[in-house]
Amino acid sequence: MITIKDKCSCCGCSACASVCPKxxxxxxxxxxxxxxxxxxxxxxxxxxxxxxxxxxxxxQPDVEKEQRAYLVQHKNEQVLRESTSGGAFTAIARWVLDRGGVVCGAGFSTDFEVVHQWANCYEDLRMFRNSKYVQSRIGNTYKEAKQFLMEGKCVLFSGTPCQLEGLFSFLRKPYENLVTVDVVCHACPSPLVYRKYLEAQKKENRI
Ligand SMILES: Cc1cc2nc3c(=O)[nH]c(=O)nc-3n(C[C@H](O)[C@H](O)[C@H](O)COP(=O)(O)OP(=O)(O)OC[C@H]3O[C@@H](n4cnc5c(N)ncnc54)[C@H](O)[C@@H]3O)c2cc1C
Structure with a gap:
C-alpha cells in the first residue's frame, strides 16, 4: 500500500490512484x-x-535517443494570442485530431477548477490553451487514455512532465498511437492558493 512518509517522494501524478483495482x-x-x-x-x-x-x-532508466529541437510559432494569430508561448501544442493537437484522434489537456471546469479533460474537435482545443499555473486534477483520464489507445485511436496526452511520467508508468507499455506533449515546468502552484485568489477576485466582483 502506498504511504507517503516524505512528500518529496511523491510528485502527485495520480498513477497509484488510477491503477488501484479497489x-x-x-x-x-x-x-x-x-x-x-x-x-x-x-x-x-x-x-x-x-x-x-x-x-x-x-x-525508469534514461534511454539514449536522438533528440531534435525546433523553434515553433503558430501561423494563426488568434491561436498565437491565446497560447502562452508559440502555440506548438495546438499545432500538434490538430495533427492528432486530423487523424481521428482525441486530445487530453488541462482546462477549466464550470466552477473554475483546473482538471484534465478530453477534446475531439478543433474548437475544443481552446480550453487547453494557455498555462494554468495550478496543479491539475487527472481524474480518470489515464484510464480513459488507455481505453482509447486499446481501441486503436490516436491519443495526445498533454500535461506537466510529472503527469506524463505518471501516464507512462500507468500504461506500463509503449503505444505507437500515443503522442505526448509536456510543458516546460519548474513547479506547480497549489490549488488552495489558486482558490483563495478566486475568492478574492469574486469579493471584488472581478469574476
Ligand atoms: C504548471 C506550469 C508550470 C510552468 N513552468 C514553466 C517554467 O518553469 N519555465 C517556463 O519557461 N515555462 C513554464 N511554463 C509554461 C509552459 O512551458 C508554456 O506554457 C508552454 O511551453 C506553452 O506552450 P504552447 O504555447 O504550445 O501551449 P499553450 O497553448 O499555452 O498551453 C497549452 C498546454 O499546456 C497544458 N497545461 C496548461 N495548464 C496546465 C496545468 N496546470 N497542468 C498541466 N498542463 C497544463 C495544456 O494541457 C496544453 O497542453 C509552465 C506552465 C505550467 C502550466
Missing part, C-alpha cells in the same frame, strides 16, 4: 492544497500495483 486511493489535498494519495487500509487488498506504477519508486 478504488481505495483518493488524491487528497494536504494543508497547503497540494494533491497526495491517501489509501483506505480497510479496502486495500495489498496487491502492490500502486507501488509498481509509482514513477518515483521505480525510476
Amino acid at each position: 478504488h481505495c486511493i483518493t488524491m487528497c489535498e494536504d494543508d497547503e492544497g497540494f494533491l497526495y494519495p491517501a489509501a483506505d487500509e480497510n479496502t486495500c487488498i495489498e496487491c502492490g500495483l500502486c507501488e509498481v506504477v509509482c514513477p518515483v519508486i521505480h525510476v
Whole structure:
C-alpha cells in the first residue's frame, strides 16, 4: 500500500490512484492544497500495483535517443494570442485530431477548477490553451487514455512532465498511437492558493 512518509517522494501524478483495482486511493489535498494519495487500509487488498506504477519508486532508466529541437510559432494569430508561448501544442493537437484522434489537456471546469479533460474537435482545443499555473486534477483520464489507445485511436496526452511520467508508468507499455506533449515546468502552484485568489477576485466582483 502506498504511504507517503516524505512528500518529496511523491510528485502527485495520480498513477497509484488510477491503477488501484479497489478504488481505495483518493488524491487528497494536504494543508497547503497540494494533491497526495491517501489509501483506505480497510479496502486495500495489498496487491502492490500502486507501488509498481509509482514513477518515483521505480525510476525508469534514461534511454539514449536522438533528440531534435525546433523553434515553433503558430501561423494563426488568434491561436498565437491565446497560447502562452508559440502555440506548438495546438499545432500538434490538430495533427492528432486530423487523424481521428482525441486530445487530453488541462482546462477549466464550470466552477473554475483546473482538471484534465478530453477534446475531439478543433474548437475544443481552446480550453487547453494557455498555462494554468495550478496543479491539475487527472481524474480518470489515464484510464480513459488507455481505453482509447486499446481501441486503436490516436491519443495526445498533454500535461506537466510529472503527469506524463505518471501516464507512462500507468500504461506500463509503449503505444505507437500515443503522442505526448509536456510543458516546460519548474513547479506547480497549489490549488488552495489558486482558490483563495478566486475568492478574492469574486469579493471584488472581478469574476
Ligand atoms: C504548471 C506550469 C508550470 C510552468 N513552468 C514553466 C517554467 O518553469 N519555465 C517556463 O519557461 N515555462 C513554464 N511554463 C509554461 C509552459 O512551458 C508554456 O506554457 C508552454 O511551453 C506553452 O506552450 P504552447 O504555447 O504550445 O501551449 P499553450 O497553448 O499555452 O498551453 C497549452 C498546454 O499546456 C497544458 N497545461 C496548461 N495548464 C496546465 C496545468 N496546470 N497542468 C498541466 N498542463 C497544463 C495544456 O494541457 C496544453 O497542453 C509552465 C506552465 C505550467 C502550466
